[in-house]
Amino acid sequence: MLFSQMLHGDTPACAAAPVTRSGGGTVDATDSTDWFCAPLYAPYGVYGLPPEGTRALFLPLDGGYACIGALCAGGEGLAPGELRLSSAGGAAIVLKNNGEVWINGAVVAPDGTIAQAASGRDAT
Structure with missing residues (x-):
């Protein structure tokens, strides 16, 4: 968030911007506003860092912003x-509606048997 926005309280409700850096559980992004070290939130147990250039969503949190x-x-x-x-x-x-789990081309059936994807069938 820009310092002038903090002083004047004119913080937008949310914003999206391309990621310029991610690491250590934080994200930087630059668009019409700069976000530095915004904490990255995800569902519990899910960890990942958006690559540079990915458009990320930021929401105001505790006087700053969080990447959600x-x-x-x-x-x-x-x-x-x-x-x-x-x-x-x-x-x-990929978790399929029919109970299959596709892992890099292999298909794990609901009964646990493993097979390669049929030709023409993209398991990724």
């Missing part, structure tokens, strides 16, 4: 209710 997430892109192929956990390097885990 990053823009979700890459949801192609997901049905409502399904979940994809992926890394910038391409690793992915």
